[in-house]
Amino acid sequence: MTADxxxxxxxxxxxxxxxxxxxxxGFGGVNAxxxxxxxxxxxWLTEAEYAETLGMAQVLPGPNALNCAIGVGARFAGAAGxxxxxxxxxxxxxxxxxxxxxxxxxYGQLPLVRAVLTGIAAAAxxxxxxxxxxxxxxxxxxxxxxxxxxxxxxxxxxRVPLPFVVLGLAPFGLLAAWRALR
Amino acid sequence: MSEESDLWALMTGFxxxxxxxxxxxxxVLPEMHRLVVEQQGWMDSLGFAKRFALxxxxxxxxxxxxxxxxxxxxxxxxxxxxxLAMCGPTTLLAYGFFRLRASLGTALWLRVIxxxxxxxxxxxxxxxxxxxxxxxxxxAGSTVATVLAAxxxxxxxxxxxxxxxxxxxxxxxxxxxxxxxxx
Numbered sequence: 001m002t003a004d005x006x007x008x009x010x011x012x013x014x015x016x017x018x019x020x021x022x023x024x025x026g027f028g029g030v031n032a033x034x035x036x037x038x039x040x041x042x043x044w045l046t047e048a049e050y051a052e053t054l055g056m057a058q059v060l061p062g063p064n065a066l067n068c069a070i071g072v073g074a075r076f077a078g079a080a081g082x083x084x085x086x087x088x089x090x091x092x093x094x095x096x097x098x099x100x101x102x103x104x105x106x107y108g109q110l111p112l113v114r115a116v117l118t119g120i121a122a123a124a125x126x127x128x129x130x131x132x133x134x135x136x137x138x139x140x141x142x143x144x145x146x147x148x149x150x151x152x153x154x155x156x157x158x159r160v161p162l163p164f165v166v167l168g169l170a171p172f173g174l175l176a177a178w179r180a181l182r
Numbered sequence: 183m184s185e186e187s188d189l190w191a192l193m194t195g196f197x198x199x200x201x202x203x204x205x206x207x208x209x210v211l212p213e214m215h216r217l218v219v220e221q222q223g224w225m226d227s228l229g230f231a232k233r234f235a236l237x238x239x240x241x242x243x244x245x246x247x248x249x250x251x252x253x254x255x256x257x258x259x260x261x262x263x264x265x266l267a268m269c270g271p272t273t274l275l276a277y278g279f280f281r282l283r284a285s286l287g288t289a290l291w292l293r294v295i296x297x298x299x300x301x302x303x304x305x306x307x308x309x310x311x312x313x314x315x316x317x318x319x320x321x322a323g324s325t326v327a328t329v330l331a332a333x334x335x336x337x338x339x340x341x342x343x344x345x346x347x348x349x350x351x352x353x354x355x356x357x358x359x360x361x362x363x364x365x
Contacts, residue, residue: 062272093242119360126338152305177298
């Protein structure tokens with residue numbers, strides 16, 4: 001922790017309120033919004049500190065945004081901070097989602113609603129594909145790392161169960177990364 | 183199937199998936215699809231893709247799709263049960279890791295793990311995109327609608343890949359195109 005970070009006093013309530021806001025503004029996934037709020041608006045973390053926390057959050061199993069909230073919360077206020085940030089992150093969206101689910105039950109089968117949702121579903125699929133391509137090109141992978149990624153894609157499309165894909169490819173991924181970083 | 187056994191299957195299924203969700207919620211969508219559509223038959227592929235779309239269009243973490251699936255299976259209790267199963271175990275793991283993080287330093291092995299697992303995560307995310315696209319296109323109804331859904335997916339892919347604009351634009355465009363042509 002930098003001296004700078006040590007002097008910032010952020011309590012559990014601050015964390016809860018910050019993440020409540022991040023959760024409710026976080027359209028299309030919250031990571032970009034969390035970075036904006038924590039780094040640029042609040043100044044609690046530097047760009048590098050946030051990037052490192054997010055990197056770790058992505059490698060750990062579990063939702064990235066939640067892992068990141070736990071990392072940020074624990075950094076400033078220990079277990080209470082981690083709990084406050086996590087609860088704040090989900091409180092707003094869960095309440096909203098219950099409303100959305102009830103509306104879907106009531107109106108989901110109307111022809112217009114069905115058509116609109118099919119259109120959004122098609123667009124959301126493209127959003128996931130575009131994100132994957134963007135992440136892959138930003139990473140500038142070495143050939144072995146690229147092959148590991150393509151193998152994961154192929155195996156998942158062949159419907160190979162996830163444990164086999166993740167655990168089977170992990171040694172190759174680690175070896176490729178070790179060679180690239182050495 | 184009784185509601186209780188559904189709830190149990192929901193929780194054990196998502197808890198197991200969560201522990202392998204390297205790369206986050208979207209990377210494990212194919213595994214969720216296997217559980218929800220193929221094994222339990224709680225909904226069809228299009229229903230799955232639509233719930234993902236709803237969760238994307240609403241604010242909050244991507245993982246909220248799990249809450250919508252839980253709602254479909256067992257209402258409000260199902261929503262909380264599914265979210266708890268998906269987030270509980272990994273929360274403890276992440277907390278333990280971040281508490282230890284300070285003493286781990288910037289060791290080479292940590293960077294190796296990060297660098298080595300990320301390609302797997304990206305491959306899984308890409309597979310999720312293909313699966314969702316197939317679900318949306320196949321469920322669209324007529325041949326024309328299927329082609330249109332595929333075109334929306336393709337346009338959205340390029341938009342998100344090549345621009346830095348908010349992905350909300352493609353969701354809004356998808357809604358309008360879906361309403362005007364599929365309806």
